Every structure is written in C-alpha cells, then in structure tokens.
Amino acid sequence: MLEQAINGGRRYWVWIFFLLGVIGVGFLAYIYQFKMGLGVTGMSRDVSWGLYIGQFTFLVGVAASGVMVVLPYYLHDYKKFGRLTILGEFLAIAAVIMCMLFIFVDLGQPLRVLNVILHPTPNSVMFYDMLVLSGYLFLNILIGWTVLGAERKEVAPAKWVKPLIILSIAWAPSIHTVTAFLYAGIPGRHFWLTAILAARFLASAFAGGPALLIILALIVRKYTKFDPGKEAIQSLGKIVTYCMLLNVFFLGLELFTAFYSQIPGHMHAFQYLYAGYHGHNQLVPIMWVSSILALIAVVMLVFPQIRRNESLLAVACLATFFSLWIDKGFGLVVGGFVPNPFHKITEYWPTLPEALITLAIWAIGFLILTVLYKIAISVKEEVVFDKYGEKQIKAE
Amino acid sequence: MYNGAKIIIGLIIFLGLVIFPFIYSGGKATAKPDPKVDTPEILQLPENERKCVESKEYMKKEHMKMLNEWRDWVVRDGVTVYVSTSGKEYNMSLQNTCMKCHSNKEKFCDECHNYTAVNPYCWDCHIKPKEKES
Amino acid sequence: MSMDRREFIKIAGISSLLGLGGVSGVGAIKGRVEASQIKKSPEALQAKRWAMVVDMSKFKTEEDYQVCIDACHRVHNVPHITDNPKHEIKWLWPDTYEHSFPGNEDEYRADKYQHMPFLLLCNHCDNPPCVRVCPTQATFKRKSDGIVMMDMHRCIGCRFCMAGCPYGARSFNYKDPRPYIDESTQNPEFPTRMKGVVEKCTFCYERLAHGLEPACVEAAKEVAAKKGTTPGLVFGDLEDPNSEVRKILSERFTIRRKPDLGTGPSVYYII
Numbered sequence: 001m002l003e004q005a006i007n008g009g010r011r012y013w014v015w016i017f018f019l020l021g022v023i024g025v026g027f028l029a030y031i032y033q034f035k036m037g038l039g040v041t042g043m044s045r046d047v048s049w050g051l052y053i054g055q056f057t058f059l060v061g062v063a064a065s066g067v068m069v070v071l072p073y074y075l076h077d078y079k080k081f082g083r084l085t086i087l088g089e090f091l092a093i094a095a096v097i098m099c100m101l102f103i104f105v106d107l108g109q110p111l112r113v114l115n116v117i118l119h120p121t122p123n124s125v126m127f128y129d130m131l132v133l134s135g136y137l138f139l140n141i142l143i144g145w146t147v148l149g150a151e152r153k154e155v156a157p158a159k160w161v162k163p164l165i166i167l168s169i170a171w172a173p174s175i176h177t178v179t180a181f182l183y184a185g186i187p188g189r190h191f192w193l194t195a196i197l198a199a200r201f202l203a204s205a206f207a208g209g210p211a212l213l214i215i216l217a218l219i220v221r222k223y224t225k226f227d228p229g230k231e232a233i234q235s236l237g238k239i240v241t242y243c244m245l246l247n248v249f250f251l252g253l254e255l256f257t258a259f260y261s262q263i264p265g266h267m268h269a270f271q272y273l274y275a276g277y278h279g280h281n282q283l284v285p286i287m288w289v290s291s292i293l294a295l296i297a298v299v300m301l302v303f304p305q306i307r308r309n310e311s312l313l314a315v316a317c318l319a320t321f322f323s324l325w326i327d328k329g330f331g332l333v334v335g336g337f338v339p340n341p342f343h344k345i346t347e348y349w350p351t352l353p354e355a356l357i358t359l360a361i362w363a364i365g366f367l368i369l370t371v372l373y374k375i376a377i378s379v380k381e382e383v384v385f386d387k388y389g390e391k392q393i394k395a396e
Numbered sequence: 397m398y399n400g401a402k403i404i405i406g407l408i409i410f411l412g413l414v415i416f417p418f419i420y421s422g423g424k425a426t427a428k429p430d431p432k433v434d435t436p437e438i439l440q441l442p443e444n445e446r447k448c449v450e451s452k453e454y455m456k457k458e459h460m461k462m463l464n465e466w467r468d469w470v471v472r473d474g475v476t477v478y479v480s481t482s483g484k485e486y487n488m489s490l491q492n493t494c495m496k497c498h499s500n501k502e503k504f505c506d507e508c509h510n511y512t513a514v515n516p517y518c519w520d521c522h523i524k525p526k527e528k529e530s
Numbered sequence: 531m532s533m534d535r536r537e538f539i540k541i542a543g544i545s546s547l548l549g550l551g552g553v554s555g556v557g558a559i560k561g562r563v564e565a566s567q568i569k570k571s572p573e574a575l576q577a578k579r580w581a582m583v584v585d586m587s588k589f590k591t592e593e594d595y596q597v598c599i600d601a602c603h604r605v606h607n608v609p610h611i612t613d614n615p616k617h618e619i620k621w622l623w624p625d626t627y628e629h630s631f632p633g634n635e636d637e638y639r640a641d642k643y644q645h646m647p648f649l650l651l652c653n654h655c656d657n658p659p660c661v662r663v664c665p666t667q668a669t670f671k672r673k674s675d676g677i678v679m680m681d682m683h684r685c686i687g688c689r690f691c692m693a694g695c696p697y698g699a700r701s702f703n704y705k706d707p708r709p710y711i712d713e714s715t716q717n718p719e720f721p722t723r724m725k726g727v728v729e730k731c732t733f734c735y736e737r738l739a740h741g742l743e744p745a746c747v748e749a750a751k752e753v754a755a756k757k758g759t760t761p762g763l764v765f766g767d768l769e770d771p772n773s774e775v776r777k778i779l780s781e782r783f784t785i786r787r788k789p790d791l792g793t794g795p796s797v798y799y800i801i
Contacts, residue, residue, distance in 0.1 A: 037725035039704030044616030048692040048702055108687015108726025115666040115686050126665035126690055187659050187791040188696020341698035342625060343632035469568055471681050474674050476571045476739045492719050520724035521682060
C-alpha cells in the first residue's frame with residue numbers, strides 16, 4: 001500500500017515539495033533554537049509556556065475528534081460514515097504526531113526526553129499524557145492500516161480489530177481529558193482552575209476536529225475520484241454545530257462565574273484577554289477575532305439552509321476551526337500566565353523562529369496527512385464506492 | 397545484469413564514502429591517550445599517598461558509573477561521604493574532590509575522551525578547574 | 531528454507547527485542563554496588579522539616595536585603611541577566627506587599643506596609659504542586675528533611691513545575707547562563723547550570739550537608755552582628771518544638787504566602 005504514496009501527479013508532487021520546503025526552513029530555525037536555547041522564543045520567566053504548548057493542546061483535540069466519526073459507525077452502525085472513518089483515523093495519526101513534535105521542540109533539554117519513560121512518575125499528569133498519546137497513536141496506526149489493508153483485499157477486517165476499535169473510542173476522549181488535567185489541577189492559575197475545563201476541551205475538540213475533517217473531505221472530493229459522501233458531510237456538520245454551540249455555552253458559563261462572583265483572581269485573565277488589563281492589551285484584537293469568528297460560525301451552522309449549502313458550510317467550518325485554533329492554541333495558554341503569581345503582567349508574543357518552527361510542524365502534519373490520504377484514497381478509488389455507499393463492480 | 401551501470405556507479409560511491417574517513421586522516425595512527433597525573437596538587441602529596449578514590453584499573457573502567465552513582469547519592473539522597481574499598485572517606489564531588497587532584501582537565505580527562513570521541517556534558521555545568529602550568 | 535518478507539521482519543523484530551531485553555536485564559543484575567560504601571556526613575545539619583522565618587522589622591533599606599541576595603546568588607553562581615528581563619533568573623528577591631501577597635490588596639493600608647521589601651524565595655512547601663507535576667522527578671521533596679530539591683541532571687526543561695508553582699519561585703535558563711556570570715567572583719565549588727533547565731532556591735542543601743547554614747541566613751547573621759540586633763532571617767526545624775523557628779512562631783504572629791492553596795509553605799513572615 002505504501003507505494004501509492006509515490007504514485008502521484010504533478011499537483012501532488014508540487015504540494016509535497018512545498019511542504020518539504022516549509023519543513024526545511026523550520027528545521028533550520030529549530031537548529032538555531034537548539035543551539036541558542038528557548039530564549040529565541042517569546043517565552044519568559046512569567047509566561048513559561050507559549051505557542052508550542054498551545055498548538056499541542058489544540059492538536060490533541062483534533063486527534064481526539066476522530067472518535068466522532070468512528071463511534072457512530074462502529075457502535076451504532078451508522079453506515080454513512082463508512083467512507084469517512086479512515087480519513088478520521090489518519091487525521092488522528094497526523095495530529096498526534098504533530099502533538100509529540102510540539103512537545104519535543106518545547107523542551108529545554110530535548111535529548112533527555114526519555115527520562116519520562118526511564119523514571120515513571122505516576123503522580124504527574126504529563127507522564128500519563130505521554131502514555132495515552134503514544135497508545136492512541138499506536139492504536140490508530142494499527143487499526144487504520146489493518147482496516148484499509150482489508151478493504152484493499154476486499155475482505156472483512158480480522159476479528160481482533162473490533163475490540164481495538166472499541167478501545168480507541170474510549171481512548172479518544174481520555175487523551176483530551178488528560179491534556180485538560182495538565183491545566184485543570186494547577187493551584188494558583190485561576191484561569192485554568194475550573195472543573196469544566198475538560199468538558200470545554202472536549203466540546204471544542206469535537207467542533208474543531210470535525211470542522212477540519214469536513215474541509216478535508218471537501219478537498220478530497222474536489223481533487224480525487226473519491227467522494228466521502230454528501231450525507232456523511234452533512235451529519236458531521238450537525239455534530240460541529242451542536243459541539244460549537246456547547247463550546248460557546250461553556251465559555252458563557254466561565255464568564256458568568258468569573259464576573260458575577262466578582263472575584264479578582266477569576267476575572268483578571270478574562271479582562272486581560274478581552275479588554276486589556278492595566279494598559280496591557282496585546283492579545284485583545286486576536287481574542288475578539290476568535291469570538292467574532294465563533295459567532296459567525298454558530299450563526300451559519302445553526303440555520304440548515306446555510307449548512308446544507310456545502311460552500312457556506314466550508315466557510316462556517318473554516319471560521320470554527322480558526323476561532324478554536326486561536327482560543328485554544330494561544331489564548332488558553334497565555335491567559336493562564338497573565339497576570340503572573342505576583343499580580344504583574346508580562347506579555348507574550350511568538351518570535352520569528354518560534355513561528356517558523358510551528359509552521360514546519362504543521363507542514364510535517366500535512367505531509368503525513370497527504371501521504372496517508374493518498375494511500376487511503378488510492379485504495380478506495382480502486383474499490384469504488386458509489387453515492388449510496390455500495391461497492392461497484394470494477395470496470396475492466 | 398539489469399541496471400548494471402547504476403549498480404556499479406552506486407557501489408563505487410558507497411566504497412568511496414566508506415573509505416573517505418581513512419583517507420582523510422592521512423592514514424596516520426592517532427597517538428595512544430596519555431593522561432597526565434603530574435598536577436601540582438598530586439605532586440604535593442607524599443608518594444605513597446598518591447592514590448585515587450579507587451584503584452586505577454577500577455577508575456578506568458567504572459568512573460562513569462561511579463560518577464553517576466555519586467550524583468544520585470548526593471543530589472537525590474543527601475548522602476555525601478564515600479567510603480572507598482581502602483577504607484578512606486571522601487566527599488562525593490566532581491568539582492571539589494576529583495578535580496582538586498586532577499586539576500588538569502585538558503591533559504587528563506580530555507586525553508581519553510578525545511581519543512574515544514566521547515563528549516560528556518558534565519562541563520556544561522560543573523566548573524573546570526583553572527589550568528595551571530605544571 | 532524459504533521465508534517471505536513478513537516472516538523475516540517478524541523474526542528480526544522479536545530477536546532485537548529479546549537481545550535488547552537480555553542486555554538490560556543482565557546489566558541490571560550485574561550493576562549492584564554495596565550500599566555500605568556511603569554514609570551521611572557527621573557534620574551535616576539535620577532536620578525533619580526545614581523552615582525559615584523572615585523578620586520584616588530587620589529589612590528596612592535596600593542594603594539590608596541586598597546583602598542576602600548577593601550572598602545567595604554568588605554562592606550558587608546565579609547568572610545576572612540584564613539584557614532581557616524576560617530571561618531573568620532569581621533565587622531570592624524582594625517585592626512589595628501587594629505583589630508578595632496578591633489578593634490582600636487594600637488601598638488604605640499604611641504606606642510603610644505597602645512598601646516593605648519582602649524577601650521572596652521558594653517556599654519549600656510541605657505539599658508542593660511543582661513536585662506533583664514533574665514528569666521525571668527532577669524536582670522532588672527530600673524525605674529526610676522536606677527540602678524541595680532540583681536534580682539538574684534529570685530535568686528535561688518542560689517547565690511544568692513553573693506552571694505549577696503558585697509563588698513564581700522558579701526560573702528557567704532560556705539561554706546559556708555562563709556569559710552572565712562574573713568569572714572573577716564565581717564560586718568554583720558549586721556548578722553553574724546550563725541552558726534548558728529550571729532552577730530555584732534549594733535551601734542551600736550543599737551547605738547544610740557540610741554543617742553550614744544557608745548563605746542568605748549567614749549573611750543576615752553578619753549584618754545583625756554588625757548592627758547589634760537579631761538576624762532578619764531565622765532558619766530551623768519546624769518539627770523540632772525547641773527550634774528557634776518554633777520559638778518565634780509561638781510568640782509572634784506570622785503570615786505565609788497563599789496558604790489557602792493547601793501547599794503548606796515553610797517560609798513565614800513577621801510583619
């Protein structure tokens with residue numbers, strides 16, 4: 001099956017080489033960071049986590065969102081998702097690998113990363129995060145590859161795959177809950193110290209991930225002979241709608257607790273992010289961009305007439321994705337560190353090397369995604385599905 | 397053979413890459429490492445007291461592991477005294493015990509480390525003793 | 531014998547795993563060292579739980595506290611980073627009341643209290659969140675005396691402890707600290723750190739091991755001797771009812787930073 005990855009047309013190879021170019025530049029930026037230290041980023045003694053950890057947090061959500069397609073198909077026999085499951089699983093693989101890369105580039109001593117395995121620490125949430133992410137990656141690779149291979153041979157997958165799939169359905173929410181636990185149990189960081197953080201993470205994950213999947217499915221339909229299915233995309237759109245509504249609702253809950261209680265510690269991070277605090281307001285514009293995008297997305301998604309129009313759905317999904325990317329991939333992390341434990345403000349903005357390394361990791365993710373999707377679609381194109389999800393006889 | 401030209405060219409390139417290091421070093425044998433123990437601090441001691449924490453053979457083989465163990469005992473367990481097999485007690489410290497006698501890192505530690513291309517990162521943090529003219 | 535690719539990969543994989551497992555297994559059995567070869571130094575200061583009391587009446591001017599900070603930072607080769615305040619490293623530093631005890635703001639508090647220079651450091655908590663979150667136990671609470679330690683060799687620089695500390699007590703080496711250490715005044719008996727690891731006050735564990743009090747406490751004692759008063763920093767065993775810190779706690783009212791977080795800080799302030 002792997003040989004399908006080098007069987008591409010001109011457009012495919014132009015895209016691959018573009019990604020390789022971005023990766024190359026970012027790799028050079030990483031060498032610079034490795035030599036000089038993390039001081040080349042915008043992080044500080046006060047804001048000790050930044051873009052890298054924010055992107056990691058966001059991408060764990062994207063990885064977990066594969067379950068939104070796998071669960072209905074395998075647990076509730078929702079056949080319409082049949083053509084989407086492999087796309088969801090492969091997206092999860094690319095996302096988890098990106099997560100691990102973001103952690104790696106964020107470490108001050110990356111060559112010592114194996115210390116987390118050599119010295120297991122059951123009381124540390126980060127130890128569990130390493131375990132669940134690795135396990136999820138392994139599960140998705142095993143399941144995705146086996147099911148795809150079986151499809152290629154036009155037989156049913158081996159029986160042992162089913163329990164693993166059930167396991168992955170339970171595992172997916174757990175990876176994002178564990179990631180939320182990284183934040184939600186930290187005393188003294190009141191922006192994060194909320195019981196609903198894990199719920200917020202899951203809601204935003206299950207809105208943002210499927211939104212990305214819809215966009216990817218539309219791209220796949222446009223550029224290949226494989227059609228993931230109009231009804232499948234519509235069902236996924238409904239999932240994005242409800243989860244985005246839930247996500248906005250949860251934000252409302254946070255704002256209520258913070259501002260009705262009037263407790264300074266609870267209010268200050270929100271004030272800093274959305275209104276500026278004591279003259280510091282660097283993040284206010286992009287946080288409002290995130291909120292406005294969320295509002296646009298919700299309005300477009302709620303009305304079925306708009307949602308049923310696939311171009312408008314694509315716009316709504318892009319708005320959802322970028323709104324959540326800003327909120328979870330940036331605002332969440334910085335908000336926890338501002339104001340600092342001394343009630344002072346140190347602001348944070350990524351630097352150029354930081355941005356280049358981030359772009360390179362995204363490019364690696366897209367490269368993995370492209371290659372895996374190429375393989376999956378090549379297999380599926382050969383065993384052609386018609387619009388009713390039925391297999392057609394191969395025209396020969 | 398099929399693709400004969402490509403295979404032969406590939407083989408020649410491969411051989412070239414493998415032989416390159418030997419040609420580059422000019423074929424001269426690198427000198428055997430000769431760590432010097434004639435630092436002023438050691439020479440100050442009477443001849444029969446010029447002993448390291450353990451025997452030379454033991455230190456040659458095990459100093460890496462011993463330093464790792466010292467590190468964990470001092471930093472993690474708060475224990476600082478080492479009783480060597482000779483019965484003598486030492487304070488477990490690279491900077492303050494080992495380097496007090498072996499104050500010539502370049503002519504001692506680096507001799508073998510350079511020869512074996514080993515680059516221990518101790519010196520990123522642990523301060524090298526100032527080299528004195530011996 | 532004929533073998534297909536799949537079988538070959540399976541056999542190669544299992545052989546490698548067995549080989550690696552065998553090597554590490556043999557290594558683990560071989561590498562035993564007799565524990566009788568080590569012992570604690572007889573001159574080491576011992577306690578069940580080290581704690582410090584800061585007597586604010588002794589810290590009025592910058593001179594009073596700067597001498598303690600200088601002693602600490604010099605003994606431990608703490609770099610003095612001036613070109614980028616974001617990268618500053620501090621083990622012991624001063625701050626005003628409302629920054630040392632945020633949440634206790636009061637616009638009507640007397641000026642003399644608002645501007646008191648509180649010396650801040652790691653609180654060596656009894657229930658430290660930083661230790662709870664560290665994924666490698668690079669930071670750990672010493673069972674013998676409650677000091678929250680740093681193992682610079684194991685730290686992977688993930689900075690989870692910095693997020694976890696509610697007191698902002700930890701600094702990260704965002705770059706190589708050596709250019710920022712004055713070689714003429716550096717302490718050759720204590721290492722520096724390298725880029726990529728977290729550092730903080732460690733209650734001078736290396737001095738305690740040789741019977742010396744922490745550098746800041748010693749500096750405060752010298753200042754007090756010169757002035758003819760009692761020292762501004764008192765160090766002792768919180769679990770020893772006869773220690774000096776317990777004596778002070780039984781006689782004076784003290785406050786700690788953010789006690790409501792359940793961290794159990796070991797640094798007390800007499801206002």
